[in-house]
Amino acid sequence: MAGHAFPLDRSVYQMNEAARLLGLPDKTLRRWIDGDRRFDRTIEPLIRPEHTGDANVTWGEFVEAGLLAEYRVRRLPMEKLRPLIADLREQMGTPYPLALARPLYSDGRNLLWRLQEKSGIDEELFLVVNDRTENGYQLLLSEVTKQFASRVEFEPPETGIVIKWFPWRSKRRRIVIDPRVAFALPTISGVRTEVIAEFAAAGEPIPAIQGFYADYGLSESDIGEAIRFEQSLYRTAA
Numbered sequence: 001m002a003g004h005a006f007p008l009d010r011s012v013y014q015m016n017e018a019a020r021l022l023g024l025p026d027k028t029l030r031r032w033i034d035g036d037r038r039f040d041r042t043i044e045p046l047i048r049p050e051h052t053g054d055a056n057v058t059w060g061e062f063v064e065a066g067l068l069a070e071y072r073v074r075r076l077p078m079e080k081l082r083p084l085i086a087d088l089r090e091q092m093g094t095p096y097p098l099a100l101a102r103p104l105y106s107d108g109r110n111l112l113w114r115l116q117e118k119s120g121i122d123e124e125l126f127l128v129v130n131d132r133t134e135n136g137y138q139l140l141l142s143e144v145t146k147q148f149a150s151r152v153e154f155e156p157p158e159t160g161i162v163i164k165w166f167p168w169r170s171k172r173r174r175i176v177i178d179p180r181v182a183f184a185l186p187t188i189s190g191v192r193t194e195v196i197a198e199f200a201a202a203g204e205p206i207p208a209i210q211g212f213y214a215d216y217g218l219s220e221s222d223i224g225e226a227i228r229f230e231q232s233l234y235r236t237a238a
Contacts, residue, residue: 060096
């Protein structure tokens, strides 16, 4: 199954589980995906075209929330992206334009640039930026989208959809979420990180855990990374 694409509109998580895996407060993710109501004020969703009340999160919604999370890390007002995202949906004919490679590569950057200009958003929110050179200009990924692109894998590369999400901010990219594997739970070399963390919580030393999974090619460093990753999810949830 891991050799095939995965439908962006297929549900993979409940809202609280998706929030945990993205390191977000549950209320924040709910507001981004499905909007919110505060007293007499209605907050329109960023990710869905309209409020649905559905607590299931599709793979496409999870990926788009991962991109928006990069704005949150930088304390940028991503709510102002709403008109741009709506235009992208219409122009690209998909409810999940930010889960596609096309806006970030080749001619897609030109479309994204034009829609950014049309929306009137502040430059700090741009997904692509204009790098001026002696011969004109070149459109490059912004710091936000550059970071996002480093944490995903597209299939096919540069033209397809996001098929892998690397939740741990590590250059090693060993821990991965692939919706086609282990019910979209984080794994390292095919082993669920939560299982490794459970062994550690039960008192098993890292060398012993590594021995259990030697056939999977896991090193003691991998085991330690999996444990730290799961601990980080626990701290976020707490």
